[in-house]
Amino acid sequence: MTGAPVPEPGSSPDTPAGAPGTSPAATLRPARPRWQETLGLLARNPTAAIASLLLIAIVLIAIFDDTLAAEGPNDIDVAERLQSPSWEHPFGTDDLGRDILSRIILGASVSLRVGFLAVGFALVVGTLIGLLAGYYGRWVDDVLMRFMDMLFAFPAVLLAIAVLAVRGPGSGNTALAIGIVYTPIFARVTRASVLGVREEVYVRASRSVGASDWRILTRHILPNAAPPIIVQTSISLAFAVLAEAALSFLGLGTQPPNPSWGLMLAEGRSYIELAWWIAFFPGMAIFLTVLCFNLLGDGLRDVLDPRQRTQMSGSGAAVAADAGGEK
Template structure:
């Protein structure tokens, strides 16, 4: 009895859906390699990793309590005891910035989570079903985008009340249009592909087609927008806290620290300088990493 070698499958005999899966897997591998080779994305990733480690090990990194006040030591310049100086109440600025990273991560995750869930849902429904559903949803999105984002956030917080939770909700709502428009555009291009038409031909329901065939192939722009949105959310929330509409005392939120120290800007610039640098570095890190992801996941930018 002779053993027959397994025949090599004919590429034309492979279903279109399987071909698309192979192409998709190869795209993600190529994108990962481009991310690793991108200096911009690596720098941004390093900043994000440092932020996460600082938030996790904040009790070990901080050198003082963030609530203990010492009026005698108010507005002390940076020294060996207080690395970044003290504020108007004698509190250690370095320790407050360290614990403030936890608030920044919380803002980014919750606010972008709200934008992601609602925006992706609206974008998928509008792009997939089209017609009057698309018309209603996108006109609502256009109305939201007609207002400046920070003014819309201020209006929402004014209605809900000034607090960190309401600020995160407001920032999350403001970010919905960006996700909705990006996802709708991606869904419009994906739903006309051959494997989606094949799924319709075999009787697959719209919900299954949307969740199993359309949405997974729209992940690249969603991931990029999510990364960029975190930096924007942190910046917007800091602006609301600076205006007194976000985090309330004694929470060590960086925007609130800027607001509390602005009266001493000339005499004690470190009170506002170091929280401002922290906001700058975090937003820069997420933007650099987001730009690197966009360059890596956009097939039009392949070299």
């Protein structure tokens, strides 16, 4: 014979679940997945949320550039050259009569593609090197990280120029050069995270039951070392776009007649006093994209940091409790 359920303190047996007087434990909802909680906390950060929306808009513009651009990137109309911003040409025209707004839209795909390819290369190679160095240590750590330190010792732009001097200019080689430059950064960030995770109890338990090194690295260490890597990815995307613009400005990146924000900036510097809009709008596109990536990285750093996350979750729970009390 089973006994009757014991009522919660402060409630009567006849009190329905969820009614006033029930304990908080009785009304708690199941915990949301971690990624949903992360997105929720990020959405409550107005700066990061606005930056995310702007980045989504920029990425969509880059994807649908051919549809959104009113003219082709190299549609020359000498009769319309150096026209100031107007309804027909919102961003004006350049010295060849090309529509600057269309070239900025089409240049978004070039600049972002180089940035994503470069950071993707650095993320994969640098994370792998950092995992191996941090997990195995000893001579593996010494060999891999001393090589990364050697690359890290070179100034970023000079190292990229050296790679392009060997490989030649172009968008693909620019992505490779920037990827090589940022590989040591990802390796150092990953190694530091792995060193803090590899001696945890769950890692030692997996090792004691005979789990392979690959399984331990991919199933236990990498997921728990991922937050700093995610933040570094967002910040590196900002600097990759900036580096691509700098190399294109120097004539080593994207080559004409392909549109690129850095190349457009270089083409407009000769007309800065006569036609300011030629250099101003590509510069604003670079500024806005880099700013949004940096703001998103700051928001991710706050959300993924355990202490900050606990404070944000606690404040959100308090606001929800106050709202429930007012009802």
